Amino acid sequence: xxxxxxxxxxxxxxxxxxxxxxxxxxxxxxxxxxxxxxxxxxxxxxxxxxxxxxxxxxxxxxxxxxxxxxxxxxxxxxxxxxxxxxxxxxxxxxxxxxxxxxxxxxxxxxxxxxxxxxxxxxxxxxxxxxxxxxxxxxxxxxxxxxxxxxxxxxxxxxxxxxxxxxxxxxxxxxxxxxxxxxxxxxxxxxxxxxxxxxxxxxxxxxxxxxxxxxxxxxxxxxxxxxxxxxxxxxxxxxxxxxxxxxxxxxxxxxxxxxxxxxxxxxxxxxxxxxxxxxxxxxxxxxxxxxxxxxxxxxxxxxxxxxxxxxxxxxxxxxxxxxxxxxxxxxxxxxxxxxxxxxxxxxxxxxxxxxxxxxxxxxxxxxxxxxxxxxxxxxxxxxxxxxxxxxxxxxxxxxxxxxxxxxxxxxxxxxxxxxxxxxxxxxxxxxxxxxxxxxxxxxxxxxxxxxxxxxxxxxxxxxxxxxxxxxxxxxxxxxxxxxxxxxxxxxxxxxxxxxxxxxxxxxxxxxxxxxxxxxxxxxxxxxxxxxxxxxxxxxxxxxxxxxxxxxxxxxx
Numbered sequence: 001x002x003x004x005x006x007x008x009x010x011x012x013x014x015x016x017x018x019x020x021x022x023x024x025x026x027x028x029x030x031x032x033x034x035x036x037x038x039x040x041x042x043x044x045x046x047x048x049x050x051x052x053x054x055x056x057x058x059x060x061x062x063x064x065x066x067x068x069x070x071x072x073x074x075x076x077x078x079x080x081x082x083x084x085x086x087x088x089x090x091x092x093x094x095x096x097x098x099x100x101x102x103x104x105x106x107x108x109x110x111x112x113x114x115x116x117x118x119x120x121x122x123x124x125x126x127x128x129x130x131x132x133x134x135x136x137x138x139x140x141x142x143x144x145x146x147x148x149x150x151x152x153x154x155x156x157x158x159x160x161x162x163x164x165x166x167x168x169x170x171x172x173x174x175x176x177x178x179x180x181x182x183x184x185x186x187x188x189x190x191x192x193x194x195x196x197x198x199x200x201x202x203x204x205x206x207x208x209x210x211x212x213x214x215x216x217x218x219x220x221x222x223x224x225x226x227x228x229x230x231x232x233x234x235x236x237x238x239x240x241x242x243x244x245x246x247x248x249x250x251x252x253x254x255x256x257x258x259x260x261x262x263x264x265x266x267x268x269x270x271x272x273x274x275x276x277x278x279x280x281x282x283x284x285x286x287x288x289x290x291x292x293x294x295x296x297x298x299x300x301x302x303x304x305x306x307x308x309x310x311x312x313x314x315x316x317x318x319x320x321x322x323x324x325x326x327x328x329x330x331x332x333x334x335x336x337x338x339x340x341x342x343x344x345x346x347x348x349x350x351x352x353x354x355x356x357x358x359x360x361x362x363x364x365x366x367x368x369x370x371x372x373x374x375x376x377x378x379x380x381x382x383x384x385x386x387x388x389x390x391x392x393x394x395x396x397x398x399x400x401x402x403x404x405x406x407x408x409x410x411x412x413x414x415x416x417x418x419x420x421x422x423x424x425x426x427x428x429x430x431x432x433x434x435x436x437x438x439x440x441x442x443x444x445x446x447x448x449x450x451x452x453x454x455x456x457x458x459x460x461x462x463x464x465x466x467x468x469x470x471x472x473x474x475x476x477x478x479x480x481x482x483x484x485x486x487x488x489x490x491x492x493x494x495x496x497x498x499x500x501x502x503x504x505x506x507x508x509x510x511x512x513x514x515x516x517x518x519x520x521x522x523x524x525x526x527x528x529x530x531x532x533x534x535x536x537x538x539x540x541x542x543x544x545x546x547x548x549x550x551x552x553x554x555x
């Protein structure tokens with residue numbers, strides 16, 4: 001039975017508008033720090049004025065126009081920001097996606113809004129959701145300069161993430177295919193898929209050419225559900241086969257453009273898409289993180305202190321973490337492909353309720369002889385786990401516990417083998433920094449220990465960039481906020497570089513003074529494309545509705 005290990009460090013209320021933590025974690029990562037490192041610094045922020053309504057989500061920079069395109073879910077639109085002077089980003093125009101499509105010849109759909117953007121060679125691609133979301137959606141193409149609609153094509157249901165291939169000849173869109181409900185008269189569960197759109201004619205300036213579309217689905221995996229489950233892939237929708245149960249979330253294209261890695265978040269897997277044959281060739285189960293191992297501690301309760309208050313209690317627990325990544329990025333090291341995941345975790349709650357607290361489960365007495373203690377709020381009684389895994393004996397009690405997400409980022413080889421995981425570093429770093437003030441705070445309000453019982457700091461987005469021959473990963477923490485920076489040049493031995501959180505916990509969360517809340521989309525801008533000649537990051541923050549630009553200084 002683990003004991004308590006309470007961090008006694010206490011800090012005053014910290015104004016963290018540009019706070020930088022550059023603790024060298026060579027001992028934790030197992031490698032020495034590089035001779036040269038980098039440091040992020042805030043340049044400027046655009047405030048949409050929209051709080052907790054998705055005022056800024058996915059962001060992409062266009063070097064041709066020196067603009068950032070930011071998805072504004074609240075307005076069902078794309079905000080176009082002029083970042084010629086990144087210290088003072090300004091709204092240039094807003095693309096009303098529904099209005100432009102409604103005016104297009106032959107378009108008859110009902111638009112719910114924009115979900116994602118990508119830009120390359122002067123062409124802006126926008127993933128457009130239908131109303132209802134179970135209907136076929138679209139990808140719309142605009143000139144990044146004139147912002148005029150070029151053309152549009154049908155995709156799958158709920159197109160959620162869009163990306164160009166490295167040569168700019170194709171656009172890929174992840175069609176998530178979420179169901180609207182289950183067990184009701186109007187239940188609809190579309191298949192998940194990825195649409196591969198040939199935009200070569202559009203890229204050459206031929207706006208009259210209709211891009212061709214091939215949609216890759218998962219029909220070939222139907223009938224293999226038992227084998228996939230045995231391998232560790234979660235397929236658990238009532239009555240669903242693999243093609244219905246797989247819900248593509250995010251796409252990373254391999255640097256050579258031959259394949260793509262697609263996160264199937266709720267399935268705890270990554271699918272491999274062959275871009276030559278336009279078919280899925282593999283579904284890679286990601287396995288489970290063993291939180292009983294010394295490097296994989298976490299705080300599992302928001303009521304583990306006196307009077308049901310929280311307390312920092314980062315310990316080992318008899319729990320497995322489902323990686324369940326959201327964001328994914330790919331890179332090459334010494335001739336080999338790797339992909340990097342932000343292990344957010346997510347449950348299905350729209351048509352199937354799988355969330356449960358440990359305290360509400362019946363635990364097997366042989367597997368958990370200390371069940372009474374574990375189910376206490378002082379330990380992990382309040383931890384949110386899934387009720388779809390853990391009854392290994394089929395006797396209606398739980399022999400194992402599986403939590404959502406891994407509170408980390410990971411690096412995997414092309415075959416889905418784990419080569420690195422950041423372990424408990426995110427919680428250890430933020431605990432050392434924030435002490436008993438704002439550790440595991442939520443994003444809509446400043447509080448202490450609020451998210452410990454449910455995915456902790458919740459890493460969501462990840463971007464990769466190469467600077468002076470070294471490769472860096474930038475990971476956004478959705479709840480407490482901020483960007484973690486790691487040197488991942490060596491995939492097996494990444495080095496922590498910096499943590500920067502552009503947030504003031506003491507300010508009213510709905511005020512501009514609060515800074516950035518809920519980072520979601522992250523875009524790396526190489527120095528050669530930057531308006532200031534230095535590498536930059538653009539970050540969209542969903543809760544604060546802000547888009548913030550960072551300079552990356554080489555030390």
